[in-house]
Amino acid sequence: MNPVTDVCWSCMFPLRLGGVQVISGADDVPDKVSSPTCVCGSGGNITFGLTASFWEPARLIETVKTPYCFPALGSGLSNPQPGMGTGAQSTQTTTGATSTFQQAHYYIFPAWSIMGLFADFPCLEQDGFDLAYMTEVDPMWSNDALSFIINPEALLFGNPAAQFACSADSVAAAAGMPLDPLFWCMGSWGSSYPLSGTIAESNPLTANAGLAARMIYKLGRELLLHDPGLNPCGAVPTPIWVKTNYRLQVVRPVRGSNPIPIGRTDFIWGQNKNAPMGAGSNSADNFLWTMNRKKICCVGVSL
Template sequence: MNLSNSISIFTLAMLFLLAPLAYGGSGACRGKMLNPVTDICWQCMFPVKIGSATFGNGDEPAPGNITSPVCVCPDSKGILVLGLSTAFWEHARLIETVREPFCFPALGTGMTNPKPGFYSGENRNAEYGDSNLAFQQAHYFHFPAWSILKLFMDFPCSENKAFDLAYMTEVDPLWNDDSLSFIINPEALLFGNPVSQLACVADSVAATVTQPVDPLFWCMGSWGSFYPLSGSMVENNPLNVNAGLAARMLFKLGRETLLFDTGINQCASGGVVTPILVKSNYRLQMARPVRGNDCIPIGRPSLVWGAAKNPPFGTANNSPDNFLWSLTRRRVCCVGYALN
């Protein structure tokens, strides 16, 4: 067993040991272990492109920026590999956006909140202040679905890692304070004006029809603005809030060099660091509180995909306003044989 697997198992074990202390009696954090077979949308891996052939979802653009069906890339030893250009949508991560701090619905458990109400989520209407305001915590999991289910183990393009809790915002002061978040996104001052935000209308329209506009990197379409890179949003629609915060989590991790984009360079098997998020390389699918069948580009209006997806009292396996998102990312790679 390697070190990564050991850390993953230890993390999950600690979460389960702490669960009775956190929510054993109150039931405030409802959850159920994620079932990768039934809870995620496998159709979201399509379309797949191999060489010049495209499979599945003919009405959607094939992923990646592949320009040639044939590729030549160096392997880890520097030996050139001749192969076929391959692109698909990879089920790679899970993102939770939750109202209750230290609640992990995907694991069916929670951890003890050091102080009741500490960094709890909220959703406040404009009548109680100057504007709508919402706040949620977020959790980021490594979730290589193919590896977990032992599928396509000999396929060189898929990620082979263990399931792991990789990031939780409850212990991140930058997520919990808008002012501190400017440390990692000082350029936010350039986009806090009506002209910049008006450009986001075009991004919303594009995300509704096909995919978001990457040069408008500060826009999340109809979900609002990426800035600040914190858990606060000027919005009161729970679906827009939670989808937007899941997208912000990606931008924030990229800015902190913790996110590697696998849809840019087919010769970089581990991905490329992207301080500015390439929005069109990621799609979300709602897994909780109600499983959705939509592969949602960043910024697509919840009116299109969100009907009856957030019951007011939650579900038997999920508290209200606790969301779980299955993330699919573009994966481009070169599948072939070494040129000896």
Template sequence: MPSTTRGKRSGSRDVVKGFFVLLILFHAVGAQAVCRSGIPLNPVTDLCWQCIFPVSIAGIEIIPGPVENNVPDLSGMPVCACPAPPPLFIRIGIPVSFWEPARYVETVKDPYCFPSLGFGLTAAGGFLGGGSQEQGNASVDTSTFAQAHYFIYPVWSIMELLTDFACIEHSGFDVAYLTEVDPLWQNDILAFILEPESILFGNPIAQTACIADSVSTNAGFSMSPLFWCIGSGGSAYPLTGHVNDDNELMANSTIAARMVYKLAREGLVCDTALNLCACVPTPIWVKHNWRMHVAKPVRDFMCHPFGRTGLIWGALKNPPLVGDNFVWQLFRRRSCCAF
């Protein structure tokens, strides 16, 4: 009797093992089919290096940059002072300002697809999958949904450049956030937990104000007082992967910007341009201290503020047969008191 029971148990284990093997094979085949392998992100060839400019030291612009991307900063004074541990208490330095490539965001139609790493983990599918779709009967409503991945990517440290410069982030590469495991990213109603103020901006008057932000974004830089707008991308709310736009490139650009705002709201992103001595938490983001460019599937040769229309920069940036999976290199304004 015991041997019969033992035989049944081992047979059940074999069935379970076989089921899991088939499941893993199914996911592996599915991942290869929807998430194409490619070349990992290369900081030398996939980065718009001119986007780090302008560089200002002690209020003097040492290296000019694209005029349309200049924004106000704190490096206008010749000297600065920051708190220091005893016995110094105060440390005197020189203000420095530049654009730091320290983060990037992936926006993907295929869940757990990592175009910056050149592979995908699994093919989850179902409600986690993204893409454009049409909704409604009487009137057609088009929308786009994508998952987002936020990476810590301190280019200077990775390339071991400027290692002695105090204003450079000294850390390593890391996968900081995946929206596939975040239920708030999948559901607009659940996201209301993070953004209760969004109820104030879900009306025609508030959305009409986004026209001014769109004009300013396309002409120069974002209007940060209109924090509920993302220029030509529309509303910053809800802080989810759903965007009312059927243009895959522009919609994914908006989703990448929303990812930055969402993480800032959660206290996971701070602003390096609001204080010369420290990184400041910004539950309400300061948009004009960020800019980005698409790095994959086709690298852009210029940066743009959040919400700039794809009619200016989006030509040939989303070729067919790449799966609508994008990598967006982020540049944050860095204002620092260098000692």
């Protein structure tokens, strides 16, 4: 992973300051904070200023067919149980539906901080690169029934009416951004539930994009990921995700140059993005995604 050449730098736009768009960008939605001014307190200091919003490349998500394979690191570990947890496709004998299973890894990746850019800008995360989560050691990721522990409400949406509503989310994501009220939908990528590594999809691009999005929802549900696009004074927990505050960019096996809203059909962005096995140094069906998150912060004077 090369942060200079692999990160989509134009994906940070649009940029707004005080509610006014300074630099335009694609596929944006209005900020979740309407006030152009802000007052925040932290550690005994009070900050008065203007709200600033942009898209921050802050995390990496891998969805891999090979357990313990780390495309971001260009290496891997040996599987302590060879063959266990390997990505696969399966077909139900009764319905004929095909599902895909992949492992996933979640990295802290504040690209600007790693490159030493905008060091004096208070809105940027200053953590270093780190592997924060891997599903090979999470039993809920490989067992749909066990994942029910963290998503019991999935029972409410396992009906034709709820799933039919996802067609509206698919159209909205293709035209612009998905619909936040339909949190159980991921547009053309399928259902948000279960929060596990099995998705009812046979297309590798669609399946892996959906699983990367599920990682965002799953980590938010487990309170391991907070959303910085809802409050200028700090990130807040989101056990129910806000889909429009996240966009993905495919990095491996083939780099994409545009941000992908959650649920957008791969007919728009997926051409030639999954090279055949042996084409280049990255094996097919092992994917790496940059997660761009909407960031709203308070820029001003601290007293």
